[in-house]
Amino acid sequence: MIEMHLFISYALILLGCFFALSTTIGILRFPDLYTRIHAGAVALTMSALLITVGTAVYVWELFLSLKILLIGVFLLISNPMATHAIARVAYRHRIAIPVSRDLSSRQKFEEDNRHDSS
Amino acid sequence: MKVFLTAIILAFTGGALFVNLGSIPDSFLLSHTASRFYREAVVTETGALNTVSAILYDFRAFDSLGESTVIFATVSGIVLLLSRKTLPVSSAGLSLIVKRTFGILTPFVFLLSVYIILHGHLSPGGGFQGGVLLAVITIIFCIIYGSSFDLSRYPPQRKTLIETTGALLFLGVGIIGIALTGSFLGNPSAWRGVPGTLPSAGSIVPINLGVGLKVGAGLAIIFYSMIQKTLKRQ
Amino acid sequence: MTLLEAFLLPLLLVIAILVVAFRDLLSSVITLSVFSTVLAIIYIIHQAPDVALAEVVIGSGLMTAVYIAVISKIRTYRQTHKRGEKE
Numbered sequence: 001m002i003e004m005h006l007f008i009s010y011a012l013i014l015l016g017c018f019f020a021l022s023t024t025i026g027i028l029r030f031p032d033l034y035t036r037i038h039a040g041a042v043a044l045t046m047s048a049l050l051i052t053v054g055t056a057v058y059v060w061e062l063f064l065s066l067k068i069l070l071i072g073v074f075l076l077i078s079n080p081m082a083t084h085a086i087a088r089v090a091y092r093h094r095i096a097i098p099v100s101r102d103l104s105s106r107q108k109f110e111e112d113n114r115h116d117s118s
Numbered sequence: 119m120k121v122f123l124t125a126i127i128l129a130f131t132g133g134a135l136f137v138n139l140g141s142i143p144d145s146f147l148l149s150h151t152a153s154r155f156y157r158e159a160v161v162t163e164t165g166a167l168n169t170v171s172a173i174l175y176d177f178r179a180f181d182s183l184g185e186s187t188v189i190f191a192t193v194s195g196i197v198l199l200l201s202r203k204t205l206p207v208s209s210a211g212l213s214l215i216v217k218r219t220f221g222i223l224t225p226f227v228f229l230l231s232v233y234i235i236l237h238g239h240l241s242p243g244g245g246f247q248g249g250v251l252l253a254v255i256t257i258i259f260c261i262i263y264g265s266s267f268d269l270s271r272y273p274p275q276r277k278t279l280i281e282t283t284g285a286l287l288f289l290g291v292g293i294i295g296i297a298l299t300g301s302f303l304g305n306p307s308a309w310r311g312v313p314g315t316l317p318s319a320g321s322i323v324p325i326n327l328g329v330g331l332k333v334g335a336g337l338a339i340i341f342y343s344m345i346q347k348t349l350k351r352q
Numbered sequence: 353m354t355l356l357e358a359f360l361l362p363l364l365l366v367i368a369i370l371v372v373a374f375r376d377l378l379s380s381v382i383t384l385s386v387f388s389t390v391l392a393i394i395y396i397i398h399q400a401p402d403v404a405l406a407e408v409v410i411g412s413g414l415m416t417a418v419y420i421a422v423i424s425k426i427r428t429y430r431q432t433h434k435r436g437e438k439e
């Protein structure tokens with residue numbers, strides 16, 4: 001029985017490590033700031049959540065597990081919020097221009113900025 | 119030439135530090151005098167389970183008083199240099215999603231800081247760490263909600279009041295120590311209680327509270343007076 | 353010396369060299385907060401949670417905010433100064 005929950009926790013933590021690795025590869029390989037923070041938002045939240053749940057299963061005491069799960073809930077709230085703030089600031093202050101092949105979204109970006117600055 | 123001179127100075131300093139490392143007394147002396155005394159006497163003499171907190175706020179409480187005086191001097195200097203009569207202009211802050219998320223998260227930050235301050239004698243942490251977390255709340259207010267929100271909620275006069283209250287609490291505990299035990303910052307044995315419970319450890323808990331209020335309000339004043347004129351939006 | 357420590361101590365050295373080597377001040381400050389986080393993990397390995405808590409809160413939380421405030425203050429001062437020279 002004890003072996004069983006250790007096995008589950010190891011599986012969860014390994015899955016979380018896989019998501020963290022894919023986050024790192026995504027941040028290194030994607031061409032643009034927006035796609036990079038997309039990798040940082042989605043996969044990193046998933047990996048942090050999986051690792052906290054795995055740790056909560058690993059310690060297997062009621063109050064300790066609840067505290068660790070609370071950390072996971074805070075990560076679930078705060079990481080997408082930080083990504084949203086970074087993307088919004090980068091778009092509005094023209095720090096990074098989105099790379100795209102079609103001209104319409106590029107023109108829309110220019111129009112938004114002209115509207116902001118005027 | 120400059121790089122060569124820098125390398126010579128660095129090598130000389132490193133060599134001097136290595137020689138000093140060699141002349142530290144051997145581990146027998148270190149482990150059998152002071153640290154052994156602290157290890158054996160910390161529960162019976164102070165009632166605290168956290169040895170670091172007991173040494174900082176009981177055995178070496180006078181040093182902690184000096185440290186908080188240093189923080190007070192730093193706050194005075196920075197406020198004297200940086201504060202002008204200009205009101206903060208920024209009221210925009212970040213977007214609505216960030217504001218609402220921090221509306222959920224900020225009470226938990228406050229709860230964690232109060233927990234760290236009040237459990238300083240039982241678990242890792244203490245007045246200094248919890249106080250810095252209290253100062254982080256001001257940073258959140260200034261960056262997320264704009265510094266006029268911080269001005270309307272916690273004006274600098276109230277921060278100064280909190281800081282002075284902390285310092286006076288520290289000194290008051292010291293004077294009560296004179297009255298009850300005969301020495302400044304002494305730990306009165308009537309307050310000690312059962313070691314391991316929350317109301318125990320004598321004068322360590324009010325000293326933790328005083329240091330926490332003082333450090334939190336002091337660092338908040340430093341950050342507020344630094345950010346005051348920079349968040350202006352064109 | 354455990355395996356984690358043997359990995360973290362050279363990483364600390366690399367991050368410290370990066371902090372000095374960056375020419376951009378903002379990158380340097382952010383790398384300094386990474387340095388504080390790695391140093392806090394080493395403190396926890398060495399059984400000093402008090403110091404680790406202080407290092408995390410001060411080094412990677414408060415000092416980063418104060419440094420960024422100072423850097424933005426310097427940049428706005430430089431911009432207004434340049435604008436004043438041109439006029």
